[in-house]
Amino acid sequence: GFTRATTAISGDWRAYVALRNARVAGLAALWPDAQVDSGSGDISFWLQSDDGEIISALADVALDDVSVPWLGEQYTYDRIEFIGEIAHDASEWSAIFSDVVIESPLGAWPRGSTTSLAWHSSGNAFELLSQYVRLDDLLPLAAAFPPPAFRDRILELSPGGTLSDVVVNWPGNRGDEFEISARFDDLSIRQWNGFDDLGGFSGEIRADTDGGALEIESSDIGLRYSQFLPADVALSGLSGLVQWREGRDATRILSDELSFEWLGATVMASGEIALPRDRGSPELELAAELGSLTVAEVLPVILAAPMHQRLRDWLAGALGEGTLNRTEIEFYGPLDAFPFDGGEGEFIVRSDASGGAVDYVTDWPRAEGFEGVLEFRNSSVTVTGRVQVLGNVSEDVVVGVADVRTPVLRIDGNTEGPLGDVLEFLLSAPLIADYLGPDYARLQAPGGIANVLLDLDIPLPDTTGYQITANLDVVDGVLALNGFDPQATEVSGRLSLADGIVSGSDINATFLDGPAIAAVETFRQDGYRTRLNFSGEVSADSVVDEFSLPYGVHVAGQTRWEGSVLLPDVPREPGGSRAPIIVDIRSNLNGVALRFPAPFRKDPRDATNLGLTFSFPSSGGLEVTSHLGANRHFVGEWNAAADGFEFRNGIIAFGPESARAQPTRGLSIVGELPAVDFDEWFALS
Numbered sequence: 001g002f003t004r005a006t007t008a009i010s011g012d013w014r015a016y017v018a019l020r021n022a023r024v025a026g027l028a029a030l031w032p033d034a035q036v037d038s039g040s041g042d043i044s045f046w047l048q049s050d051d052g053e054i055i056s057a058l059a060d061v062a063l064d065d066v067s068v069p070w071l072g073e074q075y076t077y078d079r080i081e082f083i084g085e086i087a088h089d090a091s092e093w094s095a096i097f098s099d100v101v102i103e104s105p106l107g108a109w110p111r112g113s114t115t116s117l118a119w120h121s122s123g124n125a126f127e128l129l130s131q132y133v134r135l136d137d138l139l140p141l142a143a144a145f146p147p148p149a150f151r152d153r154i155l156e157l158s159p160g161g162t163l164s165d166v167v168v169n170w171p172g173n174r175g176d177e178f179e180i181s182a183r184f185d186d187l188s189i190r191q192w193n194g195f196d197d198l199g200g201f202s203g204e205i206r207a208d209t210d211g212g213a214l215e216i217e218s219s220d221i222g223l224r225y226s227q228f229l230p231a232d233v234a235l236s237g238l239s240g241l242v243q244w245r246e247g248r249d250a251t252r253i254l255s256d257e258l259s260f261e262w263l264g265a266t267v268m269a270s271g272e273i274a275l276p277r278d279r280g281s282p283e284l285e286l287a288a289e290l291g292s293l294t295v296a297e298v299l300p301v302i303l304a305a306p307m308h309q310r311l312r313d314w315l316a317g318a319l320g321e322g323t324l325n326r327t328e329i330e331f332y333g334p335l336d337a338f339p340f341d342g343g344e345g346e347f348i349v350r351s352d353a354s355g356g357a358v359d360y361v362t363d364w365p366r367a368e369g370f371e372g373v374l375e376f377r378n379s380s381v382t383v384t385g386r387v388q389v390l391g392n393v394s395e396d397v398v399v400g401v402a403d404v405r406t407p408v409l410r411i412d413g414n415t416e417g418p419l420g421d422v423l424e425f426l427l428s429a430p431l432i433a434d435y436l437g438p439d440y441a442r443l444q445a446p447g448g449i450a451n452v453l454l455d456l457d458i459p460l461p462d463t464t465g466y467q468i469t470a471n472l473d474v475v476d477g478v479l480a481l482n483g484f485d486p487q488a489t490e491v492s493g494r495l496s497l498a499d500g501i502v503s504g505s506d507i508n509a510t511f512l513d514g515p516a517i518a519a520v521e522t523f524r525q526d527g528y529r530t531r532l533n534f535s536g537e538v539s540a541d542s543v544v545d546e547f548s549l550p551y552g553v554h555v556a557g558q559t560r561w562e563g564s565v566l567l568p569d570v571p572r573e574p575g576g577s578r579a580p581i582i583v584d585i586r587s588n589l590n591g592v593a594l595r596f597p598a599p600f601r602k603d604p605r606d607a608t609n610l611g612l613t614f615s616f617p618s619s620g621g622l623e624v625t626s627h628l629g630a631n632r633h634f635v636g637e638w639n640a641a642a643d644g645f646e647f648r649n650g651i652i653a654f655g656p657e658s659a660r661a662q663p664t665r666g667l668s669i670v671g672e673l674p675a676v677d678f679d680e681w682f683a684l685s
Contacts, residue, residue: 017045024066035144037074039066059084070140071158077137079103094118104137128168135187136160161187161201180207201238211245216258236261250274250283263298265291271331281336290327295319295356307404310460314409315381322356322370339379349376358383358399360411361458367394379403389425392417401460411456419448419477426452432468432497440567442581442616448477448491470497479509481565484583484614486512486546495520502530513542514558527579529569535562540592551684557592557604561585568618580623583614597680599632599654599673621645631655631671635663 024039041063048056060083067076081101087094096116102109115130139159162185169179187201203216216238240258244251254272261267271286299319303312333345340346356370372385382400386393397413415422423445427433433440455469477491493507504520516536523531537560544552563586568579587610594602602608608629615623620640627633636650653661654671661670 012051013049015045015047015049017043017047019043024063035069037067037069039063039077039080041066041080053088055088057084057086059086068140068144070143075104075140077102077104079108080141100132102134102137104134106134106136109134109137125171126168127170128166130166131164133163133166134161135163159187159189161185163187177209178207180212181205207244209246211243214242214244216240216242249278250276262290263293263301265293265327267291269329281334283332283334285332286329288329290324290329293324293327293351295322295324295353298324305404308407308461311401311404311407314407314460317362318359319356322353324351324353324374327351341379347376347378351375353383353385358387360399360409361463367397372397379405387413389415392421392425407460409456409458409460411454411458414451414453416449416451419445419450419474419479422450422452422472426470426472432456432470442482444480444482446478446480446487447489448479449475450477467499468497469499471495472497474507477509481581481583488516488518493518509536511536512538512546514538523566524569527568528566530567532565532567533562534564535560537561551596554595554684555592556595559587559589559591561587578618580618581616583616585612586610596684597677598675600628621648633661635661637663 020042021040022043024036024041041061043063044060046058047054061081063080064078065076066080067074069075079101080103081099082097083099085096085098094117096114098114099111100109100113100115101111110132113130113132115133116128118127164183164185166182167179168182169177171177181204183204185202201216203214205214206212238258238260240255242253242255242258244253252272252274254270256270258269259267260269267288267290269286269288271284271288273285274283276282299315303316328348328350330346330348333340333347337344338347351374352372353374354371358367358370360367367387367389369388370383370385371387372383375382375384380400380402381404382398384396384398384400386395387397388394392415394413394415397411399409399411399413401407401409415425423443427441427443451473453471453473456466457468458466472495474491474493474495478487478489479491480487488509488511491507491509493504493509495502495504495507497503501522502520503522504518507518507520509516509518511534514537516534519533521531521533523529537558539558540555541552543549544555549555564582564584566579566582566584568581570578588607589602589610590607591604592602593604594600610626610628612626613624615625617623622638622640622645624636624638625634631654633653634650635653637648638645639648640646649663649665649667651661651663651668651670653669654673657671
């Protein structure tokens with residue numbers, strides 16, 4: 001073991017000490033701060049004193065199995081061997097380490113390596129020349145012996161890698177001029193100016209007091225900046241020149257020619273970062289261009305960025321296909337002010353995308369074949385371009401979130417195509433279908449062209465608070481109501497949906513071969529929400545042909561008519577009952593002749609009110625009530641059938657009390673008539 005000397009030796013003297021199989025852990029007696037757990041070997045000292053002060057020393061050290069604590073574990077050297085020469089005069093110390101041999105878990109150093117160090121004790125200046133240094137091996141030793149404060153700094157930086165051809169001239173307290181040059185391979189630093197786990201750098205460095213240059217020739221490196229970068233960044237093939245300048249208030253690092261591979265894409269970058277001397281936030285100005293990337297490759301990086309979890313969930317489900325053919329990145333501003341709510345800077349990532357698909361909302365028709373731009377701007381994200389929905393082209397679709405921290409998904413777009421496909425889109429998009437209610441599902445569109453302009457806002461944290469504004473423009477459309485045979489053709493006009501209200505006016509169509517005009521309005525009464533109003537002109541022949549009415553030859557002429565369709569409100573409670581859809585048609589039959597026997601004879605100059613009401617209960621089936629004048633009524637009921645409806649019962653009633661008649665079973669005829677000429681009626685058959 002070792003013991004600390006307590007008696008000074010004066011005068012001029014020389015001494016030689018040789019230790020064989022010495023235990024290195026015994027150094028703790030000479031150096032209390034040393035942390036060496038094990039090791040042994042041979043140590044020889046040659047010392048020379050001038051008037052009691054050591055002026056030179058020579059050490060020949062050969063140790064085996066030296067173990068020191070490092071990063072919570074033991075770092076063990078199989079062999080440490082060197083010759084050290086130390087000299088001292090009035091102003092400086094000098095040291096030369098030659099024939100260095102270090103064998104560690106990382107392998108052996110090149111034999112014969114030499115390191116020389118001259119230290120000027122009066123000003124803490126030094127000059128260092130070294131042929132080879134592996135930091136990963138040297139730092140555990142350096143941290144084992146210095147004072148605790150220096151050891152903590154070494155642990156914080158934890159530099160690694162290999163240095164060669166090292167030249168360092170450090171002025172210490174004698175001035176500010178310094179010079180550094182070295183070759184480095186696989187250099188890494190655990191923490192530096194906000195960066196964590198910088199690693200994999202290779203190249204050359206040249207630096208002095210005014211600045212320096214770093215020529216990078218790395219293969220694979222890793223970056224982490226926990227305050228800004230969303231995830232660990234792995235780069236390959238990094239090359240280029242990085243320069244820095246020391247200013248009065250900050251160190252400025254810049255490069256105009258960095259290139260590397262990231263996720264398989266070529267990246268060209270240039271920029272400048274200012275590192276304030278007062279440890280304030282770094283300010284970055286960056287421009288970069290990326291080659292082709294798939295959305296699937298870059299999506300994990302996007303999802304690692306700071307954002308609301310519901311937005312992260314939406315992006316993960318909405319995106320995943322397509323290619324980002326070219327991406328441009330711009331950034332300027334202080335890093336701690338990102339995402340620049342106060343206009344302190346700007347961050348833009350803009351990608352030309354193709355072949356992508358967007359699942360707007362769960363169960364919506366998918367938007368495919370996307371061609372457009374994906375853009376991140378500060379705290380917003382926007383997708384703009386052209387897609388296909390249900391086979392129809394949607395131009396200038398915009399899907400975006402204004403602030404990723406409080407995400408409200410906004411969808412603006414238009415879809416043009418066959419009216420039937422557009423109607424299918426509206427009725428299959430859950431939020432729109434819920435907004436309209438289930439009864440619109442009865443609408444059918446066998447023909448025509450339509451264009452939908454859609455604005456939809458969906459708060460992702462609570463999607464029940466969505467808002468919809470939509471316009472449906474129809475050209476030459478064909479519309480029908482399931483269960484009601486007549487179709488409206490040549491439909492042209494606009495329907496609007498806003499604030500829970502469906503509206504429309506001056507919608508032109510042809511119905512029963514005659515011109516018709518329609519309008520849509522809100523109708524908040526007795527369980528209903530919307531009323532469609534119609535008016536037009538129709539010929540008797542068209543009605544007979546459309547409904548396949550018997551005895552059509554006995555009906556002739558043309559008349560005006562009007563009607564409406566009442567659409568029920570959506571029940572507030574799941575499974576609640578709904579009012580029936582009601583189709584109502586009215587006419588005074590002016591201009592129509594009924595050439596039947598009494599009581600159904602009518603002159604075309606006479607006005608006789610006709611009313612038809614078709615009721616479609618939510619449970620299925622059909623109910624019809626009608627009247628011709630005040631004393632002729634019909635009520636009928638039909639069951640739902642596979643091919644339409646099946647007659648169940650009905651009643652034809654005459655007389656003053658006919659309006660109160662109700663059907664029982666089969667077809668009944670009841671009432672009071674002054675007279676009936678059965679011969680005339682039988683003659684009809």
